Amino acid sequence: MSTLAIRGATVIDEAGSRRADVVVGADATILAVEPNITADRTLDASGCVICPGFVDLHVHLRQPGYETAETIASGARAAALGGYTAIVAMPNTTPDADNVSVIAEVRACAQEGICDVLPSAAISVGRRGEKLAPFAELVRAGVRIFTDDGRGVQDDQLMRSALEYAGSLGHLCPQDSIVLAQHCEVETLSEAGHMHEGEWSSWLGIGGQPGEAEELMVMRDIALCRLTGTRVHFQHVSTAGSVSMIRAAKEAGLPVTAEATTHHFSLTDACCASFDPLFKVHPPLRTQTDVGAVKAGLKDGTIDAIATDHAPHTTESKQQTFVAAPPGMLGLETAFAVANTHLDMRLEAILAAMSWQPAAIASLRSQHGGPVAVGRAANLTVIDPQLVWEVKGAQLASLSSNTPYENMALKGKVRHTIYQGEAVVVDGIAQR
Amino acid sequence: MKALRHLLSMEDLDRDNIEYLLNLTAGYVEVSQRKIPRIPALRGKTVALAFYEDSTRTRISFATAASRLSADTITFDAKRSSVNKGESLRDTIETISALGVHGIVVRHPDSGASRQVCEWTDVVIINAGDGRNQHPTQALADLYTARAHFGALDNKRVAIIGDIKNSRVARSNAIGFTKMGAEVIFVAPKTLLPPNLNGWPVAHTHDINEVLDNIDICYLLRMQLERSAAAAIPTLREFHHEYGLTSARANRLKNDALIMHPGPINRDVEISGEVAERPNSVIGEQVANGVPARMAVLFALIGSRLDLVDSESAVA
Numbered sequence: 140m141s142t143l144a145i146r147g148a149t150v151i152d153e154a155g156s157r158r159a160d161v162v163v164g165a166d167a168t169i170l171a172v173e174p175n176i177t178a179d180r181t182l183d184a185s186g187c188v189i190c191p192g193f194v195d196l197h198v199h200l201r202q203p204g205y206e207t208a209e210t211i212a213s214g215a216r217a218a219a220l221g222g223y224t225a226i227v228a229m230p231n232t233t234p235d236a237d238n239v240s241v242i243a244e245v246r247a248c249a250q251e252g253i254c255d256v257l258p259s260a261a262i263s264v265g266r267r268g269e270k271l272a273p274f275a276e277l278v279r280a281g282v283r284i285f286t287d288d289g290r291g292v293q294d295d296q297l298m299r300s301a302l303e304y305a306g307s308l309g310h311l312c313p314q315d316s317i318v319l320a321q322h323c324e325v326e327t328l329s330e331a332g333h334m335h336e337g338e339w340s341s342w343l344g345i346g347g348q349p350g351e352a353e354e355l356m357v358m359r360d361i362a363l364c365r366l367t368g369t370r371v372h373f374q375h376v377s378t379a380g381s382v383s384m385i386r387a388a389k390e391a392g393l394p395v396t397a398e399a400t401t402h403h404f405s406l407t408d409a410c411c412a413s414f415d416p417l418f419k420v421h422p423p424l425r426t427q428t429d430v431g432a433v434k435a436g437l438k439d440g441t442i443d444a445i446a447t448d449h450a451p452h453t454t455e456s457k458q459q460t461f462v463a464a465p466p467g468m469l470g471l472e473t474a475f476a477v478a479n480t481h482l483d484m485r486l487e488a489i490l491a492a493m494s495w496q497p498a499a500i501a502s503l504r505s506q507h508g509g510p511v512a513v514g515r516a517a518n519l520t521v522i523d524p525q526l527v528w529e530v531k532g533a534q535l536a537s538l539s540s541n542t543p544y545e546n547m548a549l550k551g552k553v554r555h556t557i558y559q560g561e562a563v564v565v566d567g568i569a570q571r
Numbered sequence: 572m573k574a575l576r577h578l579l580s581m582e583d584l585d586r587d588n589i590e591y592l593l594n595l596t597a598g599y600v601e602v603s604q605r606k607i608p609r610i611p612a613l614r615g616k617t618v619a620l621a622f623y624e625d626s627t628r629t630r631i632s633f634a635t636a637a638s639r640l641s642a643d644t645i646t647f648d649a650k651r652s653s654v655n656k657g658e659s660l661r662d663t664i665e666t667i668s669a670l671g672v673h674g675i676v677v678r679h680p681d682s683g684a685s686r687q688v689c690e691w692t693d694v695v696i697i698n699a700g701d702g703r704n705q706h707p708t709q710a711l712a713d714l715y716t717a718r719a720h721f722g723a724l725d726n727k728r729v730a731i732i733g734d735i736k737n738s739r740v741a742r743s744n745a746i747g748f749t750k751m752g753a754e755v756i757f758v759a760p761k762t763l764l765p766p767n768l769n770g771w772p773v774a775h776t777h778d779i780n781e782v783l784d785n786i787d788i789c790y791l792l793r794m795q796l797e798r799s800a801a802a803a804i805p806t807l808r809e810f811h812h813e814y815g816l817t818s819a820r821a822n823r824l825k826n827d828a829l830i831m832h833p834g835p836i837n838r839d840v841e842i843s844g845e846v847a848e849r850p851n852s853v854i855g856e857q858v859a860n861g862v863p864a865r866m867a868v869l870f871a872l873i874g875s876r877l878d879l880v881d882s883e884s885a886v887a
Contacts, residue, residue, distance in 0.1 A: 338769050338770055341766050341767045342742075342770070344702055345704075347766055415687075458660075458691075459659065461683050462683075
């Protein structure tokens with residue numbers, strides 16, 4: 140394998156922004172970062188930005204169990220096209236990833252992929268919220284993120300136990316941190332609902348899920364974080380109330396982190412007026428006020444990471460009634476463009492929330508999230524922040540096409556992705 | 572007047588559309604009173620009744636309406652069909668459309684179902700009730716019934732009382748009565764109101780006694796026991812006591828005030844049995860007018876285009 144030069148771009152990483160070419164070597168590391176260097180092969184990146192590869196803390200790859208919607212290979216390809224070099228797979232597969240054999244299966248399927256796939260594991264057996272999954276065994280198998288995603292842990296005592304027990308396992312992975320990530324939703328308040336409870340649900344006659352269903356669990360988990368001292372990561376934060384509670388928790392010095400999805404800062408519950416199940420998602424699309432609060436939370440650092448909650452569903456399953464259709468929408472291939480289009484933030488801050496900050500939460504900094512420096516792993520993304528393009532679900536690499544951004548014009552596109560030194564995406568085309 | 576292809580929601584109609592349909596309904600009331608209540612207006616047309624939810628009244632009303640217009644009907648009953656074999660809504664609608672029908676009347680337990688169905692077929696869709704969202708032909712029958720008594724509905728005061736949150740009838744009638752110039756007030760405890768009424772053209776109160784003296788229409792809703800409304804109130808007895816139209820409350824209504832209910836009635840829950848039988852109760856008329864109102868909709872959407880026909884030629 141020869142050396143590859145990425146030429147003509149501006150490098151942006153944690154250390155800031157500078158004009159430099161980047162040469163990556165056969166050993167999958169960065170060999171040089173300086174102006175005007177050449178190598179055996181050259182990738183043009185003029186007018187573009189080179190940054191550490193993106194890291195998504197929240198994707199559903201549907202394998203094992205629902206391979207008609209997505210596979211680990213197709214999801215990894217979609218991720219690479221979206222500029223990701225590492226993604227965290229959620230455990231709500233069939234069977235659930237609540238034991239080492241499913242984790243091993245996911246890893247095996249990801250082996251040949253063009254993006255690192257880090258399986259997370261369930262907090263409770265079968266994600267039923269009754270009994271803890273075998274945490275120590277799973278940590279020994281390399282799992283660092285635990286979540287019952289798709290559901291929140293409803294039982295207060297079980298969540299306390301999960302935090303205390305996980306907090307006792309640090310000696311198994313002294314370099315990394317174990318994170319309990321929560322899908323915050325009090326089901327007794329939300330289970331009759333299919334969209335955000337508010338003006339639109341009332342008018343349309345669709346059962347609502349109040350923002351308070353999320354906020355009550357955010358409030359509880361902040362209290363349990365204070366009680367146990369174990370790190371809590373809040374997934375897909377969607378309400379203004381959640382953002383302000385997390386902001387206060389951080390100011391109080393509690394070890395909490397948070398992510399927001401691209402759809403929760405770009406779309407509102409008004410989208411559901413068409414009854415199109417493409418806009419059905421959990422937590423639901425909220426109000427303009429919530430969208431504004433999520434944006435503000437990203438801007439002031441209350442929210443650490445931009446995630447996708449990439450949730451593929453087949454066309455058949457989305458062509459049911461709004462009530463009957465499953466929740467979830469695609470995100471991997473549109474995430475950077477949506478963030479770049481909708482967020483009033485410096486590009487450096489957007490990249491921080493898409494790369495090095497999530498990489499740190501997932502204990503991936505040795506391989507992902509930069510800096511772009513000699514000797515570091517060559518996991519890089521080249522983006523064109525100015526290119527305007529139109530989203531077409533049918534053209535996405537995901538096996539499903541349930542994007543909520545169909546036909547929308549977005550600004551900013553991933554041009555090349557370098558994964559372990561290999562140009563796996565060149566000019567927006569996956570190379571394998 | 573707006574050109575209409577389907578009838579999905581009272582939102583889709585402007586006042587001219589509604590008045591046109593009510594005038595057409597008046598003609599069909601006359602047809603319904605003939606010795607042979609049948610005209611050839613839709614001869615050669617086929618109407619499919621696709622019912623995904625139990626409904627005796629609405630279904631036989633549509634079937635009767637189609638028959639009086641000489642249309643053929645085919646009935647699709649989800650309970651006895653290939654839906655039980657896992658056939659999707661889309662596949663079923665495409666199959667029915669492929670039979671060459673001219674209109675599909677859709678009743679479905681999920682809000683928005685009839686609007687979604689329009690994406691999958693070119694056939695005219697008529698919403699016969701979708702979840703908690705809309706029931707436009709019920710509203711048209713109700714508007715016709717009220718207009719027949721008052722002549723016009725401008726500035727009439729309408730109280731809609733009871734399980735509004737779960738009611739497609741309330742949603743359709745709130746829009747329909749408002750578009751016809753009436754004032755609508757919802758009466759219910761918070762647990763039975765839509766959670767957010769911002770932007771609705773209606774007022775609301777939690778106290779039924781506040782509205783009784785000065786309303787022209789007292790519209791009671793069926794308590795939707797099957798939609799888990801039971802969890803929203805302590806007991807039906809308490810609901811009857813606090814929100815039911817008891818004899819004492821009915822005595823306070825103005826002499827010419829109408830008592831309406833979409834049926835079927837839960838006697839002594841939302842209305843006492845005695846009150847339902849009073850002369851100013853028009854509950855039976857609402858049912859009877861359902862047929863000509865649905866004839867009007869079927870003719871307007873399937874027989875011709877709503878904006879092209881005058882009501883005289885429609886009953887010839």
